[in-house]
Amino acid sequence: MLGSNPPPSPPARRRRGVALGLASGLALVSASGLALALACAPKKSATRAPATKSPATKSADAAGEPRSGATATKAAATAPILLRGATVMTATGSILEGADLLIEGSTIKAIGVGVAAPAGAEVVDARGKFVTPGIIDTHSHMGVYPAPGLTAHADGNEMVGPNTAYARAADGYWPQDPQIERARAGGVTTAQILPGSANLFGGRSLTVKLYPWARSAEDARFQGAPEGLKMACGENPKRIYGQKAGPATRMGNVHGYRDAFQKAVEYKRSWKKYEKSKAEFDKGKKKGVALKGDDGKAKEEPDPPARDFALETLGLVLDGKLLVHNHCYRADEMLLMLDLARTYGFKIRSFHHAVEAYKIADRLAEAGTAASVWADWWGFKAEAFDGIRENAAMLSAAGAKPIIHSDSAEGIQRLNQEAAKALAAGRRMGLQIADDEALRWITAYPAWALGVDDRTGTLEVGKLADVVVWDGPPFSVYTHAERVYIDGALVHQRGAVEPRTDFELGYRDGDLAGDAKGVTP
Amino acid sequence: MSRRGPDPRLSRRGFGLGIGLSFGAGILGHGSWARSAPPADPSPSPAAPGRRPGEGVTALVGGRLHVGDGKVIEGATVVLRGEAFTSVGGPELRARLAPATTIVDVTGKELTPGLIAADSHLGIVEIDLEPSTRDDSGGDHPVRAAYDAAEALQPGSSLIQVQAIEGITSAAIAPSGGLLTGQVAWIDLVHGDRKAMRVRQGVAVRGNLGQVIAGSRAATLAKLREVLADARLYARSRAAHERRQLRDLAAHPRDLEALGPLLAGKVPLTVRADRESDIVAALDLAAAERIKVVILGGAEAWRVAGRLAERNVPVILQPTHNLPGSFDTLGARLDAAAILRKAGAPVGLAVLGEAHNLRNLRQECGIAVANGMAWEEALTAATLAIARAYGQDRDFGSVAPGKTANLVVWDGDPFELSSAAVQVYIRGEAIPMVSRQTLLRERYRDLSKFRGSR
16 A cells, blocks of 8 residues: 555454454444444444555554445344435435435435335334435544543644644544534534644544444444545644744745655655565565575565654555545635645645635636535634635535535534525525535535545435434524434434433433433433 | 725715625615605705705614514514614504605515624624734733723724624623623724714623632632722722822722722623532622622523522523533533523523624524524524613613614524525614625636636
8 A cells, every 4th residue: 555556455444453352353343332322223343354464554553544445334133214204305416305215224225205114114204304414524523622621631633743644533532522412413423533733734534423332433433434634724833833843834834745745755665665675575485586686695585664654644645545634724725735736646635614715616626626614704813814604605606515514513513504504695695506505515525525425425225324304494593403313323313312421421410310311321 | 914994885974885886696785675755745844944854764664573672563664863763663653754754665574673792802803813903801910800992992893894784783892811801892883983883881891700810710709809899998998099008909909990880880790600600609799799790601500590580690691502611511501591581580692702703693593592492582682681781771772762773674584594684774874785705705706807827
């Protein structure tokens, strides 16, 4: 994976599993004691690959590779679920009235009018309700900046230097963050957990599903989702490091990117060179012919270059295996970054915050780079001063991929409302934006940005059953997510199934008065 | 770049021109539904020589008026003259309008009082992370009660019109930090003209509870009591102080002096307090010191809703603040406003401590309604309840004769995300529905005009 021809990817690798001594074979990750949520939770299985020969992949602590390769999610033997008679908003361009959606196991089995209920199916009367794909947030710090915001909990910004590409959000993620349950109650099923934006290279992201049963980052990980690399432009890095060793200016920022990518190119080259000489050595050894060097002595087995986890991460970006998520506000700076990416031959998957994206909507559409934006945050710093409500809509109109992201544990609870505000602003300026398109801002496009659009983000047969049943139109301020399914499991039902994290036990009224209600699960 | 003077396009005086240019397709310009009543009676009014009856008077007719106090009037007639409402009624009032009255037909529209932003930084913070654009803090001393942020108010702030065109018409401007932070001002959101903003200085004193002093909430309360005691002492021993015959005081005499109206019960202490124990402490302090308090934030106020109701102490909260973000807010919940109202406590809603998105107050209202608050009560909480909390309800907060004519015409349910303000009236004038943001939008509406190679 460090050369131009990466070694074949094993089906799946799980770092933790190896650490636990499960070097290979099948391991069933059984869910913890969340009885209600678990009643219909599919059991996850993960195939572990034996160690490979590739230097980057043989380590048990496989910092080098993205967790590519889909892991089959096996359905537990639970009853099929038929959502009956709803307005089904598929995020594929169609909105079906009085339609049904059938969930079997972890996937969507059927969508349409008059779907027959299989034997033993649980039929949910969804008449008058709206069904959408689960909401996906490309920008969250849940788990790495959890609530309460204690100093002990701040694990999202490795502010020791401007390049911490070696850091991984997965290693700082606290699955007991109470913010997660509130996001789930808002219909969010998938989120990208990003390191913060203090550094030019903040580190690797982790895409999670909001399973209530996750006891570790690996439990929460969206199996098969590629990881991302968090990069940051502009004010933050220069503010943090300006009085230290730099960068102190935007010039310094860009030098930092160029320098790092150049080193990654050279790092890759050194590995390629090593792999070539190693292959020659092995070939000779196999044939029983000892290779001789220029001095006529027998060549020794070559030593691999020293492994550098930061450069390895950047190498994966250059190989197109890590998706670049770039915190960048200003239009001119985004164009600068697109140029830099072209120079080094990688793609920026999504700009984040991008409050000036509307100024370069055409260029973003051309580049095939998404823009993760807020509906209306602006002005808290100079690079955010030109934010306008119509940003997302103007991107849609130009054929780019707008995404409404949160970067906030409050905002993530109502991304549907944030999309609604951006939609309304677009329509008021005269743009024709369909409801389905606005829904894609919080479902299909973020799924694409996270590289999981083949599995989630729309309501389509065969996709994972990440589904929300809303008690009204999803773009209304008065609407609640009534039921939330992840991988076909009911993980939230308003007033009935509201899983709580460990942290909050004992802090709500009645908890310590022997009132079991709300405490279990 | 040097700061420009007020943009004429943003000036209220330039309204006729600004709207005529019709920024933003789809936004209904004032002119498109305004017309004058036929001049039936050309004879000059005896009361106003040289003026026809109704001249300079505008009446909005036909809309559904949410008065702000809980009442709703269908087919309302709202009469504005100068800066004030002169009469408010139903369709019957329309027949009695003087002939020269300018009639604005708002049939099918929703009318509300202008929304009021509590505890905001509007006009004293332009860019949060740029200290050179901030004047919200009066220094490092924990007691700076005399600090008056209104003196730093920037009428040319681009943030003002961004809020105003979305229905915010008045704001309480509060400084930040410390124990006793400073004086709170009350303004109308008239851009570019301090005089027209009708700044009212010193409508409240702003403070903070919690771990402000010595990292201890108990030390914080002790210090607060000490300062209040010294303010009383200084008030009666000024001469002794001048002769240097008074012991050391807990704060500078000017700061102690500035607490006079608070100690006299004329203005409230609007105080940030989230944890239940801090809220209870604030109630106890108010009783012991005989001062008025208003709780800001109040994450756990719902736990003592009954006591707040009993003492009639308002809580101004932000409904979306439902996270256990600190150990002071472990009890935060989405339905706090509904619980407090049910118990009978006065509730205000706000986007707290903010300057850029005060306009999202209506979304906060909608979320409060979605979580159990009655619709009209949520509107009251964003209008009349705020005016009451700051002692400004004689002039603001509802659509009533004699009150300042701050009014918003909405094209639908004001709390709904698809709705928008189609026209905002501040101090009786239809403001230009233009902001720096709408100008940016128009500049980039068509990208084909921008050249540049790749």
